[in-house]
Amino acid sequence: MDCITILAQAGQAANRTAQTAETAAEEGFAAINFIWEQITALNLVEALTFICFGVICLLYGWRIFKILVTLSFGLVGLFAGVWISRLLIGGNEMWLGIICMALFAFLSVPLMRWGVSALGAVAGGILAGGIWYAFGLPEQYIWAGAIIGVVAGGMISFIIFRIAVMLFTSFTGGALITVAVLAILYRYIGPAERVEELVFNHNWFLPAALLAPTAAGIFLQNKLVKDAKNWKI
Numbered sequence: 001m002d003c004i005t006i007l008a009q010a011g012q013a014a015n016r017t018a019q020t021a022e023t024a025a026e027e028g029f030a031a032i033n034f035i036w037e038q039i040t041a042l043n044l045v046e047a048l049t050f051i052c053f054g055v056i057c058l059l060y061g062w063r064i065f066k067i068l069v070t071l072s073f074g075l076v077g078l079f080a081g082v083w084i085s086r087l088l089i090g091g092n093e094m095w096l097g098i099i100c101m102a103l104f105a106f107l108s109v110p111l112m113r114w115g116v117s118a119l120g121a122v123a124g125g126i127l128a129g130g131i132w133y134a135f136g137l138p139e140q141y142i143w144a145g146a147i148i149g150v151v152a153g154g155m156i157s158f159i160i161f162r163i164a165v166m167l168f169t170s171f172t173g174g175a176l177i178t179v180a181v182l183a184i185l186y187r188y189i190g191p192a193e194r195v196e197e198l199v200f201n202h203n204w205f206l207p208a209a210l211l212a213p214t215a216a217g218i219f220l221q222n223k224l225v226k227d228a229k230n231w232k233i
Contacts, residue, residue, distance in 0.1 A: 039195075041183075046183075047179075053173075054180065057169050058217035061170060061172070066109075068169060069108050069112060073115055080097075080100050118154075119164075120168045122153070127214065129143075134208065153167065166217070170218045171210070
């Protein structure tokens with residue numbers, strides 16, 4: 001009887017989770033919820049670390065972009081390996097994730113230009129989707145705005161490689177700084193309710209908070225790159 005009760009409760013919990021995920025997807029808040037989870041999870045030390053690393057990405061991303069590409073693809077490989085392990089084995093086998101992480105990181109070195117183009121396209125897609133959301137356009141079609149951004153970011157990456165480097169490094173730094181600053185405001189300065197209201201009730205807030213430091217980073221890096229000698233991939 002206890003087993004039946006446990007199974008019934010597990011089934012109900014799974015149904016509630018599925019319904020919640022489906023509702024979030026329909027309302028277009030999945031990405032906002034994910035960002036909010038990161039904001040509320042950071043402590044002060046982590047937030048300050050994010051800010052420091054974000055500033056480095058904003059100002060000197062063009063100097064360390066190879067390391068950032070390798071780290072990014074290594075993380076993609078880690079998540080892909082863990083996902084495949086859960087899908088095929090049914091468990092959280094980290095060894096497959098570590099193997100995939102090493103493989104992706106290794107392949108990113110000879111495919112550096114393609115890696116930069118891919119990351120530039122992803123950054124463009126996220127920013128375009130954010131602008132779509134900020135202007136209150138139909139959320140069920142936000143993927144259309146994101147696709148436009150992906151195509152634009154990818155094309156820019158192949159036409160002007162330097163712009164792609166500045167785009168994805170500035171976006172990375174801007175995202176880290178934005179999340180960290182909001183985490184500090186939410187947990188230590190407050191009022192927390194005001195921060196939550198800005199994130200969830202004002203469509204323009206998060207896209208603007210991400211776009212402003214990204215644009216500043218592109219501008220500053222462009223000035224620094226012009227003064228650098230023999231900058232190349």
